[in-house]
Amino acid sequence: MIPKIEQASKQEIKTFQEEKLAQLLAYLNENSAYYKRIFKENNIAIDAIQSIEDLSKIPVTTKDQLQQYNDDFLCVPKSKIIDYVTTSGTLGDPVTFALTDNDLERLAYNEAISFACAGVGKEDIVQLMTTIDRRFMAGIAYFLGVRKLGAGIIRVGAGIPELQWDSILKFKPTYLIAVPSFLLKLIEYAERNNIDVNASGVKGAICIGEPLREQDFSLNTLSQKIKAKWNIELYSTYASTEMNTAFTECEYQQGGHQHPELIIVEILDDNDNIVTPGEVGELTITTLGIEGMPLLRFKTGDMVKANNTACACGRNTMRLGPVVGRKKQMIKYKGTTLYPPAMDNILNDFNDVESYIIEISHNDIGTDEILIKIAATDPSEKLLQSIKNHFRAKLRVAPKIAFHDKKEILKLQFPKMSRKPILVIDKRA
Known part of the structure; x- marks a missing residue:
């Protein structure tokens, strides 16, 4: 056809x-x-x-x-x-x-x-x-x-x-x-x-x-x-x-x-x-x-x-x-241009990562900041360092990463009226 x-x-x-x-x-x-x-x-x-x-x-x-x-x-x-x-x-x-x-x-x-x-x-x-x-x-x-x-x-x-x-x-x-x-x-x-x-x-x-x-x-x-x-x-x-x-x-x-x-x-x-x-x-x-x-x-x-x-x-x-x-989610982070899908791909490498949300914001001097909130099966310092090392190897930079409760992440991913999960929250003006 x-x-x-x-x-x-x-x-x-x-x-x-x-x-x-x-x-x-x-x-x-x-x-x-x-x-x-x-x-x-x-x-x-x-x-x-x-x-x-x-x-x-x-x-x-x-x-x-x-x-x-x-x-x-x-x-x-x-x-x-x-x-x-x-x-x-x-x-x-x-x-x-x-x-x-x-x-x-x-x-x-x-x-x-x-x-x-x-x-x-x-x-x-x-x-x-x-x-x-x-x-x-x-x-x-x-x-x-x-x-x-x-x-x-x-x-x-x-x-x-x-x-x-x-x-x-x-x-x-x-x-x-x-x-x-x-x-x-x-x-x-x-x-x-x-x-x-x-x-x-x-x-x-x-x-x-x-x-x-x-x-x-x-x-x-x-x-x-x-x-x-x-x-x-x-x-x-x-x-x-x-x-x-x-x-x-x-x-x-x-x-x-x-x-x-x-x-x-x-x-x-x-x-x-x-x-x-x-x-x-x-x-x-x-x-x-x-x-x-x-x-x-x-x-x-x-x-x-x-x-x-x-x-x-x-x-x-x-x-x-x-x-x-x-285009609106393009991030300039520590001299590197990033888009969220590149971060998705890295996070998907880790079986211990159950769910996550990427938050983008501006810091005090007006440059982009990234915070990734992660729910993990075993939220250890070893896992945290492993994820950061993977980011550095693949993207040359490592964003801030913090472990959070899975219920909290899911609440952010599925706000009222949403038809599909939200993986990126952009707080920049």
Whole structure:
């Protein structure tokens, strides 16, 4: 189930996207209060935007603008809205997105071709280990996508290893959709209850929310721990509510494939210029085929690297590497630039670390400080020094680390209204 456009030449893909872009600009100019204003204030004639390169003539859209003018982005009357979702509000107030019937159909198509990318077919059964409620787009997207693909689906929701295993043993799913660290909890539960994970029939897991790989696409510590116990394929999928589109790995697991009929991608530097190929920059997206709230040059806040080499699967689309980090969560610490995912990877090396939270703050002289609160099975001075040494070896610096009660950490990780665990608390102004 590879769409023809994904197997077309780079030039054919570009020409196709430029036709779609012209349609989007005309639609926004007619229906979007926000973009009409932007075009007028900046004297932008939309027919002057002929190519992908011409997008640079249009100002970027930021999360702040999306929050401040949320309603102005809506392009349809409220009578056409079928589903309301909100962003998770990881960095700031949540933003509301309104989806029409066509938008839900597009969302289903996106996930169907994304799951097919990872090898899921009609004969498969997929167990959904994430919430489908609480205004969460991802859960409904996964359900609609599996349904469109024609595969079976088991909606278990987040957490509860006992119920997950009950469903796995009862319904024999072949794929799981889960946060990778939760797969470790499933392995632990199975070991305690004499369940043979490798006799379960599960072939693979489509993993959300946490990176599986290093920048060279080798398995990171978390993935290695999973695969050491459970012989399943791990596929990374990356998306956000604003994109309405996913980047999912194929069987070669060399980054998430772009769907060119659904999204235009730019990777920009701090001055909103395209980065040099292979450089890290901020993922900036233009959505195609959305009715309710299309976005033009929206800066996602995620720092990524693109890979444009040909993939053995036959797709000629750009692939996104693992997210390096959130731009707003970049830390300058003792002369070193850090992002939280690099710290996650180090902490995942230690089996004694049960849970943790990373706190970022400013000190008295205005520079960044890091405090990592850890719950450990054996909170000893030896473990503390071992973790610090590991940080120095891998990142050249060691943050402050303090042991805390597991209940206290879990309380910080799961505040009220949160749909997913929070691992970073940024106290900087």
